[in-house]
Amino acid sequence: MSVTIAEEILLLAFGEDDGRQLLSTIQLDPAVAGALLAELAISERITLRDKKVTVLDPAPLGDDELDAALARIAGSPKERGPAWWVQQLQSGKLRTRLLTRLAAAGVLAEERGRVFGIFRTTRWPELDGSVESRVRERVAGALGGAEPDPRTAVLIAVMHAAKLDRKAFPGADKGRVKEIAAGAWEAEAVAQTIAAINAGISIAVTTAAITATG
Structure with missing residues (x-):
């Protein structure tokens, strides 16, 4: 089946057997939101102009x-930066919608339970491992030295x-990961957009961490 880059992120972010995050x-959550923006960029729907996300x-x-x-970006009365x-875009609801969609497609199972009999929890173990296997093959090939296609590089x-x-x-070579993340992209505009989106993810992660510990 065809999955989005955001869904690929989720497949890799949950344990295959136990379904733990x-x-x-x-x-x-920022990674999932950033993956949506990045896919719009490589699909030539958005770009970065004067450090703002612009709809192409x-x-x-x-x-x-x-x-x-x-549609949300296109309908915004004011252009905003990728970090904004x-x-x-990030939310637990977005994450759950994508996970539920993967479960509906038979890729994941949705297992609900309680911790200590009190706190509700949901695990997402794999039902069909072939989808994630193909994702891992692409990533492993790129990390091993193969030239990544744009989707794999974005991922x-x-x-x-x-x-x-x-x-x-x-076990991945950190230097190779950074090399691909820095990106030899097909177009400079895409390169700048992806870099800005990744910076936005990092800002969101840092801000949330500071708020959580403040």
């Missing part, structure tokens, strides 16, 4: 979440910004 929500083409891509994000949009860049690469690919 490998990253804190503080790290994961408002035509829908045919995915509910991507199209909703694009990462903050606006690695977003993982690196959220520090998910350390959890999902603990």
Whole structure:
């Protein structure tokens, strides 16, 4: 099946067998939002002009979440920077919608329970591991020296910004990860947009962490 980059992030961010979340929500939610923006960028729907996200083409891509994000950006009365949009788009509801969509497609199972009989919890173990396996093959190939396609490069860049690469690919060469994240992109405008989105993810993660500990 076809999945978005945001869904690929989620597949890598949950344990295959136990369905436990490998990253804190503080790290994961900005990564999911950033992945939506990054996919809009490589799909030539948005770009960065004067450090602001600008819509190039408002035509829908045919995915509910991507199209909703694009419509929200296009309908904004004021152009904003990537960090602002990462903050606006990230939410637990977005994460849950994407996970539920993966469960509905038979990729994940949704297992609800309680911790200590009190606190509600949901785990998302894999039902069909073939989808994540293909994602891992692409990433492993790129980390091993193969030239990554734009989607794989974006995935690695977003993982690196959220520090998910350390959890999902603990043995990966850090230099190679940074090299791909820095990116030899096809267009300079895309390179600048992806870099700005990744900076926005990092800002969101840092801000949330400071707020949580303040």
